[in-house]
């Protein structure tokens with residue numbers, strides 16, 4: 001089974017959700033020229049990502065039933081494609097999360113992932129509550145999991161997804177300059193160590209004190225780069241061939257060679 005992904009490495013108008021909705025709509029139309037099965041948007045694509053956004057996050061937070069999900073669900077149904085929604089500030093009761101949704105081609109919500117690791121170096125933890133669930137979803141795209149930007153530095157999350165059966169991990173990001181070597185190296189490592197596809201969408205452009213390099217990536221379970229963007233606003237496409245996952249896992253049987261009974265439990269709870 002194979003399918004096409006399209007990562008929209010969008011330039012985000014800083015703190016202008018309505019303008020970003022309009023612009024993303026144009027880019028989705030452009031992405032559809034490639035006839036993808038799934039479209040991926042970047043992290044915090046309604047506002048941009050900065051300390052200043054975080055300090056006034058309640059202005060931008062929306063419910064799951066709010067305008068951003070309405071447009072995303074309408075695009076999914078209109079074009080008949082899956083969406084990895086990119087993230088936006090999702091309010092639920094007293095909490096606000098940095099949330100990404102998986103939307104099916106009828107516009108239904110299949111699942112959501114609330115960013116677990118918040119980037120305290122930029123005060124992200126002041127705005128958002130940490131997510132604590134690590135779901136995977138069996139879909140016609142294979143079994144999928146999701147990560148958001150800083151999450152790629154934490155092997156525990158991708159490994160949990162892999163052990164739960166993930167064949168494809170989608171990543172939505174606002175990963176800034178000058179860290180393109182971290183981005184590519186970490187993502188290739190996550191693909192190789194978990195023997196799964198990684199589809200990672202990063203924004204381009206600037207917000208407050210940061211600039212963003214794009215370089216959205218599709219990486220196969222052998223760690224080979226199937227597609228990579230440059231630093232311009234663009235749609236990056238690649239083919240996912242799920243039989244590659246089974247082939248690589250058969251060639252090097254890491255999952256059956258794991259020794260979980262020997263891995264110390266306390267390492268999971270250890271904090272420095």
Ligand SMILES: NC(=O)CCC(=O)C(=O)O
Pocket residue numbers: 043049119148149150151153173174175176179
């Ligand atoms: N949006 C983010 O999570 C930023 C993460 C980041 O910059 C990093 O170096 O990691």
